Structure formats: structure tokens, C-alpha cells
Amino acid sequence: MDAGNAVTTKLLTLLNVSATKIGKRKHLHDEFVPAEKLNKRKTTSFAAEVHFEKEKEDVSMEVDKEVAVPLATAEEEAKEEAEDVDMEEPASSNDLYENHFGVNPSSLSESSRTAVEGRSWSTSREKVGKLGSAIVSIPANSESSTSSAVSEVDILDNLKTSFTTRQAKQVKNQIELQNDILSTLATRKDLYITSTQLTTKRATREAIALHALNHVTKKRRRVLKNNERLTHAAKANPDAPPPEDVQDQGFTRPAVLILLPFRSSALDWFRAITSHTPNPTYQIENQSRFLSEYGLPAGVVDKLVTAEPGTYPPDHVDTFKGNVDDNFRVGIKMTRKTVKMFADFYGCDIIIASPLGLRRSIEKEKNADYLTSIEVLVIDQMDALTMQNWEHVKFVMSYMNKLPKESHDTDFSRIKPWYLDGHAAFLRQSILLSAYETAETRSLYNNSLKNVAGKIRTEKTWQPIEVPAGIDQTFVHFDCTNAVDEPEKRFHHFTTQLLPSILKSAVLSTNTIIFVPSSFDFIRVHNYFRKSAGVTFTVLSEYSTNQDISRARQAFFKGQKAFLLVSERFHFYKRYKIRGSRNIVFYGPPDHPQYFTEFLSFPFLDEGVEAADVSCRVLFSKYDRMRLERIVGTQGAIELIKSS
Known part of the structure; x- marks a missing residue:
């Protein structure tokens, strides 16, 4: 028995998992109750009979007063999800998401894992459009990895159309930068932008938010499509074994983690994410609560924003405007027509948090299973995080993509094999953003990023800084x-x-x-x-x-x-x-x-x-x-x- 099968057998034995018939299968999106919820709020769930197993919803969520349409009921959301499945694009052998995050990733092999663990990388220098010169690293002797730093943009049509419409209002340089970022991220390689500029931060953030939202949507569609297949198969022949090619999930639902220094940063990312949901009927649940908790209190004037131009340096204003509390965490659940803020961590798709907020949560709950299945990690404003406490970042990284301590009512027959083998860290895509490099950020890039698809680090040739003449x-x-x-x-x-x-x-x-x-x-x-x-x-x-x-x-x-x-x-x-x-x-x-x-x-x-x-x-x-x-x-x- 090889090491991977040994890990799988041990994990299944420890959790005493047994699910053989379709009627007994427990899916990741079923209702569950963790030992102690991170969001201390009582929930009640409803079940509805539909043609596929649907997600149960927390109906005690606060209704946003700014939303004119009523919040979706469980039945309405189930119908919405069914429509989402119907509009799915046909599967393709060239699907870049499936090639990297599917059941059998093309880049995941014993040789590529060995090379990454041994820090044996083949490097080359490449010009990546508006991102400039970059060092591209792929595992040495890896046959399946490509050394190219770019690929065709891999965004779902319904997301791409609205994004392109908004791009038409931007300047050419920002459009080109966003397209270069998206084509680079489509390779599923890690990306470390070492010198983000104030003038391009918003455009960069929106492009990465689109990539993250695209990832969540593709993953959710695959799960719902397989739910439908399983239900139809069980109805057609109740005694037949379920299809075997339905591994589409991780141990827990959260797939994207965004680490940020301040609540104001979280507000910026919230706006970037919701900018890709322009449908006028789109609902953002708990938006008022989020804006209240992550913005400035009513009546408070931000002296950085209202000060005379030149009073404070532009980078200082950008960093410290708004709410600069550094202890926060929030879960976001995405559906086709709704963004649900303050979702329970085990029922959300995206987690936005500060390193301090996550660390306090992990130490209090003595559990970080919601980080086991993170597939896209974004760390923004790393220069600011180094000025806080870098140990918090290292602490969070030490819990990424570990095997879970509890089962969380997971259906292990639906888990992708590479999760069971303990190889999730080799496929996680990490996106790092910083105004400048430090020894800490370079160390994280060198030692904590193990993506077998490779990694890309931008370079910058610095010019001497201006100082008063004659000193x-x-x-x-x-x-x-x-x-x-x-x-x-x-x-x-x-x-x-x-x-x-x-x-x-x-x-x-x-x-x-x-x-x-x-x-x-x-x-x-x-x-x-x-x-x-x-x-x-x-x-x-x-x-x-x-x-x-x-x-x-x-x-x-x-x-x-x-x-x-x-x-x-x-x-x-x-x-x-x-x-x-x-x-x-x-x-x-x-x-x-x-x-x-x-x-x-x-x-x-x-x-x-x-x-x-x-x-x-x-x-x-x-x-x-x-x-x-x-x-x-x-x-x-x-x-x-x-x-x-």
C-alpha cells in the first residue's frame, strides 16, 4: 500500500465514515452544527423536496433594509440553483479549472511533489504584459507543468460579459493590466506581485476578485450538477451503485481565503467582489450590518480624507482611511442571485479576515478545519501586515490545507482523492500583493508556496529615490x-x-x-x-x-x-x-x-x-x-x- 492510500485509509477509519447508498449519503452542503459556531447566532433550517439535493439555508439572517425584494426562501434558492446548473457551459478537455482542481490534476505527480518538497525549481525570466518582468518557477523535471506565465482568460461567460462592460469605462492601461492578471491567474500558478502601485490597486483587486468569484462559481456548479446526476441515477435504478466520478468537494466548503490588515481593506474587497454582481435583482443580505461594522461609525469624520491635499502622504491616506481595526473575520456565501454576508464559516465560500482575527478564532475554538479546503489564497497589503505582527500570518499559514480534526458530516465519497491523500497544499493557488518586498514576504513565497503548477514573482528595477540635494x-x-x-x-x-x-x-x-x-x-x-x-x-x-x-x-x-x-x-x-x-x-x-x-x-x-x-x-x-x-x-x- 502506497503512502497516499495509507493516509486515506487512516483518515476514513478515524472518522468512521460509512456511506454506500445514495439515500444515506451526506453532502457537504447539508445542514450541520459545529461544536461551537464562530458566528454566535441561532439558526433554523428548512428542507425542501427538489430534483437534486440542495443547500439548506440559515433563515435567521438579518434582512438588509436596503434590499427591496424579499430574501429568497429555501425553495426559491433551490430553484435558483437548478437554473444555475442548466446554464452551465459544456465540459471541455481544455477546462483550465478542471485540469488543475479536478479529480486527476495534470500537474500533480510524485515527481512534481518531490521537486517542490526539495525546493527544486526550474526558473526562467519572462515578460508578463503590464506586470512587467517576472521570474517563473516550475517544479524541476515536471513533465505536465508548463513554463508559460500566461494562458487564455478562463472566466465564465456570464461573469465575463458584465466585467467587459465595466472595463469599457476604464483607461487602456488598467484594462490591459486586468487582462494580464486574469490570463496569468488562469494558469493556476501562484502569483506574487512585489510592487503594487496606488494607481492600480483597485483595478488589480477587482481582477483578482473576479478570478476568486469565478473559482467559487465553477466549483459550485460542478457540485450541483453532480447532485442532479446522483438524484436522477437513484430514481432511475435505486439498486444500482452510485456513479463513481462525482468527487467534486473538499473536506469543508470554504474555497477562498482573503487575508487583510484592516476592516477598511475588507470593505474594499467586499466592493470588488460585489462589483461583479451587477444584476439589479441581486440581493446582498446583511449589507447594512456589514457596512456598519466595517465602515466608520455614523457621524465620524475621517480626518485623513478631509485633510488638505498634501497634509498626509497618499500611501498613508490609502492605508489608514476608514475603519482600521485589525481584528475581524467574516464568511461570505455566494449563490447565483445572492451574496450572504456573515455566513457561518462551514457554510460559506469566501472568508475575509485579518491574521489576528483568524488566530484568535483558531485559538478559541481549538479548530481550523474551515482552512482545510482553501483552494485560492489571497494575501493583500503584505507590507502593512509586516508592520503589524508577521507571526500572525505565519500562524495562519501553518493551519492551511491540513487534514481535518472532525468530519463535519462530510460525504467522503464526494471528496477529491488528492484531499484524502493530503496533497491539497500542492494545488492551492496563492496570490500575494505587496507595495514592496521584505525578507518576511520573500521567505513566505519561497517556503510556504508549494503549488505544483508553478509560481510567478514579478521583478522591478528600482531607480534612486529623490532626496534634498546637497545633503x-x-x-x-x-x-x-x-x-x-x-x-x-x-x-x-x-x-x-x-x-x-x-x-x-x-x-x-x-x-x-x-x-x-x-x-x-x-x-x-x-x-x-x-x-x-x-x-x-x-x-x-x-x-x-x-x-x-x-x-x-x-x-x-x-x-x-x-x-x-x-x-x-x-x-x-x-x-x-x-x-x-x-x-x-x-x-x-x-x-x-x-x-x-x-x-x-x-x-x-x-x-x-x-x-x-x-x-x-x-x-x-x-x-x-x-x-x-x-x-x-x-x-x-x-x-x-x-x-x-
């Missing part, structure tokens, strides 16, 4: 041959060489900001200054209260404190302009390149300051290459590291 900039290199030792080496060089040289100078040892990117390094540097006699300093960190911030800024501006320690997370959340600085010391290059320009412009907030009065020191090692290239340009970073 004395010095890039200070320290040698380090091991990434593990890098924090220790950096701290040693800073405390034994860079800082002592600064303290020896009467000019450099006053009006000096020390910017520290890492929170761990910030704590270490802060403790060092606390123990250093004769050095006056104050701090600005993400934990500083408004009173602490006001006091620290005043003391530094008036010269009462010679040094001001600033963490990158503080600047990420507050983006304050700091007066009184003349010398800027970067303990490491900032992740966000704009911060470099901003800190070098702060001295000029004071009158009479010349560029010759301002100095800048940047401590770096070869492991800072991604940060450096966003400041001095890709070529400049290579030259800096080589010359050092």
Missing part, C-alpha cells in the same frame, strides 16, 4: 557572512564604531534622529541608551501615547534631548513631521523607501537650514539589498554591496 550621505557597511548573526553584528558595529564616532562630534551628537526599522532592534537600542550615562534622549515608538509623543517631540525640538529614537512602526502608524533634526542616522535602511525621503526633509521644516547643515548615516550589510535598492536604485545597491 552629506554616508552609507556605512558592516561585514556579516551569516543572516542569523546579522542582528548581533549590526548592534555590535553600531555601539562600538558608528555611535562612538557620532558622540565625539559636537555637531553630530545633537539634534540627531536614530531611525530603527526592526522592533526587536529598537528595544535593544533603547535599552543601550538607557544604560549609557551622559546621553540625553527620548523615544517615539508604536506604543507611545499621545501625551508621550507630544512631550518627546517638544523636548527634541527645543534641544532638551540630544537624541530621538524612532521606530519604523511608529512612523508607519503616525507619519508625523518631526522638527528640530539636523542629523539622521538609519540603524538600517527603512522598508518603506518614502520614509528615507521624509526624514531627510524634516530638517528643512525649520527656517534657515541649509543642505550643508544636514548629515545622514545609513548602516547596512549585504542582507539589506532589497531595502537599499529602493533608496539608491537596483544598480546602486549592487555597486554598494560589491564595493563594500
Whole structure:
């Protein structure tokens, strides 16, 4: 018995599954009651006799007051689903969805799995339309995988028609970008866009939302079509065994997970998803509740949006506008004519959540079975997630596509074989979006994405960032041959060489900001200054209260404190302009390149300051290459590291 069959046998034995006759089969969309529901709301279900086994509905869902038509009853929804089956496009051997997520995926083989597990990839560089240059990686020695980064757009006709109509109102560049994204995602390869732009975020989000909605619709249609086949087969010959080619499900229903940093981000994705449901009769259940919980409270004015242009940087406004609570999770159930918000996790198709929200849920429920069958994973605004707590992202990833702890009334005869074999992670398509790359995001791409169809990472050639002319900039290199030792080496060089040289100078040892990117390094540097006699300093960190911030800024501006320690997370959340600085010391290059320009412009907030009065020191090692290239340009970073 091979390993895959052993896993299957063990799983079926543990869950004591027995279903042989069509009348005894329990489908994934039957009503079930988890040990403790994530959405603490009482539900009542109705059953209706139809020509195929239908989904039972939660009838206690709050009715959206803005919806003029009554919410669908269970019988009406069953009829709606039956119509959905009837309009299904004919099956094709070239169906890209079936080729990757069907019963026998063409790319899933022992050799491809072995190559992925061994991190053995064949790579090539390819131009992917408006996405630019990209590194395409496929499992080494894989015969079934294609190295191409694009394919024909694979969107259902009813979704494609309305999308094309809306595209006609957009500019050419955005239309081309969306089409390039859709054709890339149609290959079912993972996609990591490493430098999303503010001007294209909405277009990118809508294209990916369409791909996710298309995936959910195709999966649901296949399940409903097979439900109909099973019912007809049982009626035609009750004693005959059921058809064998009906494996069409995972362990649980949720197929798409979208991880986001803030509730405002969830609101943006909600609008992107519902933008693809333009039918005027379309119902969005619980829309008022969702807008209330994920938007700003009534009467609250968003100062970022109403401020004079230029008061806050555009990227800061885009990130922090609206509700910035970072603890949330919501299930969305999609039917042909209805979007049901706040659906139970085990009865929904799409989960939108923050890493913190999911982690708290998993730790409270001690169960994450709703993540076992995720087939499309989207992580947006990864740059913002790194500024929160990246451990939450890693925690959620550790629970993805594992074998379930409970059966959840699943009909195991309907589960795709590769789920039972524990191979779901090898077929999950991951879509990563970030304004820039960090070591954490690259590590996730390298180590957590195991798609045997391959993966694509976009590249960007950075140009030097603009800074005020005439400032004395010095890039200070320290040698380090091991990434593990890098924090220790950096701290040693800073405390034994860079800082002592600064303290020896009467000019450099006053009006000096020390910017520290890492929170761990910030704590270490802060403790060092606390123990250093004769050095006056104050701090600005993400934990500083408004009173602490006001006091620290005043003391530094008036010269009462010679040094001001600033963490990158503080600047990420507050983006304050700091007066009184003349010398800027970067303990490491900032992740966000704009911060470099901003800190070098702060001295000029004071009158009479010349560029010759301002100095800048940047401590770096070869492991800072991604940060450096966003400041001095890709070529400049290579030259800096080589010359050092």
C-alpha cells in the first residue's frame, strides 16, 4: 500500500465514515452544527423536496433594509440553483479549472511533489504584459507543468460579459493590466506581485476578485450538477451503485481565503467582489450590518480624507482611511442571485479576515478545519501586515490545507482523492500583493508556496529615490557572512564604531534622529541608551501615547534631548513631521523607501537650514539589498554591496 492510500485509509477509519447508498449519503452542503459556531447566532433550517439535493439555508439572517425584494426562501434558492446548473457551459478537455482542481490534476505527480518538497525549481525570466518582468518557477523535471506565465482568460461567460462592460469605462492601461492578471491567474500558478502601485490597486483587486468569484462559481456548479446526476441515477435504478466520478468537494466548503490588515481593506474587497454582481435583482443580505461594522461609525469624520491635499502622504491616506481595526473575520456565501454576508464559516465560500482575527478564532475554538479546503489564497497589503505582527500570518499559514480534526458530516465519497491523500497544499493557488518586498514576504513565497503548477514573482528595477540635494550621505557597511548573526553584528558595529564616532562630534551628537526599522532592534537600542550615562534622549515608538509623543517631540525640538529614537512602526502608524533634526542616522535602511525621503526633509521644516547643515548615516550589510535598492536604485545597491 502506497503512502497516499495509507493516509486515506487512516483518515476514513478515524472518522468512521460509512456511506454506500445514495439515500444515506451526506453532502457537504447539508445542514450541520459545529461544536461551537464562530458566528454566535441561532439558526433554523428548512428542507425542501427538489430534483437534486440542495443547500439548506440559515433563515435567521438579518434582512438588509436596503434590499427591496424579499430574501429568497429555501425553495426559491433551490430553484435558483437548478437554473444555475442548466446554464452551465459544456465540459471541455481544455477546462483550465478542471485540469488543475479536478479529480486527476495534470500537474500533480510524485515527481512534481518531490521537486517542490526539495525546493527544486526550474526558473526562467519572462515578460508578463503590464506586470512587467517576472521570474517563473516550475517544479524541476515536471513533465505536465508548463513554463508559460500566461494562458487564455478562463472566466465564465456570464461573469465575463458584465466585467467587459465595466472595463469599457476604464483607461487602456488598467484594462490591459486586468487582462494580464486574469490570463496569468488562469494558469493556476501562484502569483506574487512585489510592487503594487496606488494607481492600480483597485483595478488589480477587482481582477483578482473576479478570478476568486469565478473559482467559487465553477466549483459550485460542478457540485450541483453532480447532485442532479446522483438524484436522477437513484430514481432511475435505486439498486444500482452510485456513479463513481462525482468527487467534486473538499473536506469543508470554504474555497477562498482573503487575508487583510484592516476592516477598511475588507470593505474594499467586499466592493470588488460585489462589483461583479451587477444584476439589479441581486440581493446582498446583511449589507447594512456589514457596512456598519466595517465602515466608520455614523457621524465620524475621517480626518485623513478631509485633510488638505498634501497634509498626509497618499500611501498613508490609502492605508489608514476608514475603519482600521485589525481584528475581524467574516464568511461570505455566494449563490447565483445572492451574496450572504456573515455566513457561518462551514457554510460559506469566501472568508475575509485579518491574521489576528483568524488566530484568535483558531485559538478559541481549538479548530481550523474551515482552512482545510482553501483552494485560492489571497494575501493583500503584505507590507502593512509586516508592520503589524508577521507571526500572525505565519500562524495562519501553518493551519492551511491540513487534514481535518472532525468530519463535519462530510460525504467522503464526494471528496477529491488528492484531499484524502493530503496533497491539497500542492494545488492551492496563492496570490500575494505587496507595495514592496521584505525578507518576511520573500521567505513566505519561497517556503510556504508549494503549488505544483508553478509560481510567478514579478521583478522591478528600482531607480534612486529623490532626496534634498546637497545633503552629506554616508552609507556605512558592516561585514556579516551569516543572516542569523546579522542582528548581533549590526548592534555590535553600531555601539562600538558608528555611535562612538557620532558622540565625539559636537555637531553630530545633537539634534540627531536614530531611525530603527526592526522592533526587536529598537528595544535593544533603547535599552543601550538607557544604560549609557551622559546621553540625553527620548523615544517615539508604536506604543507611545499621545501625551508621550507630544512631550518627546517638544523636548527634541527645543534641544532638551540630544537624541530621538524612532521606530519604523511608529512612523508607519503616525507619519508625523518631526522638527528640530539636523542629523539622521538609519540603524538600517527603512522598508518603506518614502520614509528615507521624509526624514531627510524634516530638517528643512525649520527656517534657515541649509543642505550643508544636514548629515545622514545609513548602516547596512549585504542582507539589506532589497531595502537599499529602493533608496539608491537596483544598480546602486549592487555597486554598494560589491564595493563594500
